[in-house]
Amino acid sequence: MSKVRIWDLPTRLFHWLLVLAISGALVTQYLGGTAMAWHFRFGYLALSLVGFRVIWGLIGTRHARFASFVRGPSVILAYLRGRTAPDEATPGHNPLGALSVLAMLAVVLLQTGSGLFASDDIAAQGPLAKFVDQGLSEQISTLHAQVGANVIYALVGLHLCAIAYYRLRRRINLIWPMVSGDKAPAKASDAVNEGWGLWARALICFLACAATVGYLTSL
Amino acid sequence: MVFRICTFLLAILASQGSLAQTAFSRPADAIKYRQAAFQVMSFHSQRIGSMAKGDRPFDKLVSNQDAAIMEMMAAQMEAAFPPGSDAAPSKAKPEVWQDAAQFKQKMDDLKSSTRKLSEATRSGDLNNIRAAFNQTAQSCKSCHEGFRNR
Numbered sequence: 001m002s003k004v005r006i007w008d009l010p011t012r013l014f015h016w017l018l019v020l021a022i023s024g025a026l027v028t029q030y031l032g033g034t035a036m037a038w039h040f041r042f043g044y045l046a047l048s049l050v051g052f053r054v055i056w057g058l059i060g061t062r063h064a065r066f067a068s069f070v071r072g073p074s075v076i077l078a079y080l081r082g083r084t085a086p087d088e089a090t091p092g093h094n095p096l097g098a099l100s101v102l103a104m105l106a107v108v109l110l111q112t113g114s115g116l117f118a119s120d121d122i123a124a125q126g127p128l129a130k131f132v133d134q135g136l137s138e139q140i141s142t143l144h145a146q147v148g149a150n151v152i153y154a155l156v157g158l159h160l161c162a163i164a165y166y167r168l169r170r171r172i173n174l175i176w177p178m179v180s181g182d183k184a185p186a187k188a189s190d191a192v193n194e195g196w197g198l199w200a201r202a203l204i205c206f207l208a209c210a211a212t213v214g215y216l217t218s219l
Numbered sequence: 220m221v222f223r224i225c226t227f228l229l230a231i232l233a234s235q236g237s238l239a240q241t242a243f244s245r246p247a248d249a250i251k252y253r254q255a256a257f258q259v260m261s262f263h264s265q266r267i268g269s270m271a272k273g274d275r276p277f278d279k280l281v282s283n284q285d286a287a288i289m290e291m292m293a294a295q296m297e298a299a300f301p302p303g304s305d306a307a308p309s310k311a312k313p314e315v316w317q318d319a320a321q322f323k324q325k326m327d328d329l330k331s332s333t334r335k336l337s338e339a340t341r342s343g344d345l346n347n348i349r350a351a352f353n354q355t356a357q358s359c360k361s362c363h364e365g366f367r368n369r
Binding site for chain 2: 031032033034035036037120121122123124125138141142145146
C-alpha cells in the first residue's frame with residue numbers, strides 16, 4: 001500500500017515546536033540567571049501551542065480532531081487486548097496513545113498557566129504574579145517547580161519509551177510519520193487533504209492564541 | 220582574689236563563641252531577620268536582574284545600589300542561622316546545621332559572587348554585570364536546592 005497523508009502540517013509543526021518549547025524551557029531553567037528571560041518565552045510559546053492544539057482538535061483535519069481518537073475505557077481495553085492487530089485499524093492516535101495526548105496537553109497547560117504566577121525567589125517573576133499575594137505565588141511556584149516539572153519529565157519519558165517500544169519491538173517508525181505526515185501501510189480512505197486554505201486557517205488560529213498570550217502577559 | 224575573679228570573668232566572655240549568640244535573643248528573631256534580609260535581597264536582585272536581561276533600561280547608579288545592598292545582605296546572612304532556629308516559619312532544611320561545612324561554603328560563594336557583582340557595577344559594563352549577575356543567581360539557586368524547603 002502506498003503512503004497516505006495522516007498528519008496535517010499544522011499538527012506536525014505543533015508537535016515539533018512543542019518539543020522545542022519544552023526542551024528550551026528545561027535548559028533555560030537549569031541555566032538560570034538571565035536565561036530565565038528565555039524560559040519565559042519558551043513558556044509563552046508552549047501556552048500558545050497548546051491553545052492552538054485544543055482549537056485544532058475541534059476544527060482541524062480528521063485525525064487531529066479529538067473526536068476521532070479520544071475513546072472510552074471499554075474501547076481502550078479492547079484495543080489493549082487485541083494489540084497485535086494491524087496498525088491500519090488506528091491510522092491516527094490509538095486509544096491508549098490518546099490518553100497520553102490528553103495528559104500532556106493538560107499538564108503543559110497547567111505548567112504554563114502556573115508559571116505566569118510563579119517566582120523563582122531569585123530574580124524571575126511571572127507576569128501575573130503581581131496580581132496574587134506572595135504566599136499564594138509561593139504555593140503556585142512549588143506546584144510549578146516541584147510537581148509540574150516532574151510530571152512533565154515522567155510523561156515525556158513515557159512518550160519516548162512508547163516510541164522506542166514501537167520501533168524496537170514492533171518495527172514501526174512513529175517519528176517519520178510525525179515529520180512527513182505520511183503513514184504506510186494505510187487505507188487510502190483515511191487520507192486527509194491539506195493545502196494553503198487549511199494552513200492559513202491554522203496560522204490564524206495560532207496567531208490568535210499567541211496574541212491572547214501576549215495580551216495576558218502585558219497586563 | 221581579684222585576679223582570680225577577673226580571669227574567671229574573662230574566660231566566660233571568651234567562651235561566648237559566634238556573634239550570633241549575642242545578636243539574637245530568640246531563635247524567632249533570627250528567622251525574622253534572615254527572611255527580611257532575603258526579602259530585601261530579592262527586590263534588588265530582581266531590579267538588577269531585569270537590567271541584566273534587558274527588561275529595564277540600564278542605570279549605572281541604580282545597579283550600584285542594588286549590588287551594594289545585595290553584598291551587604293549576603294555578608295549578614297550566615298550569622299542569622301544560629302542552632303535551634305529551625306522551627307516554623309523557617310524554611311531552612313536541617314542540612315543547614317547537619318551539613319554545616321557545605322552550608323558555609325554556599326554562604327562564602329554568595330559573599331564572593333555578590334562582591335564580584337558590586338565590582339562589575341562599578342565598572343559600568345553591562346556585559347560584566349550580566350556575567351556577575353548570572354553567577355550570583357547560580358549561588359542563590361545552588362544553596363536553595365540543598366538547604367531550603369519549598
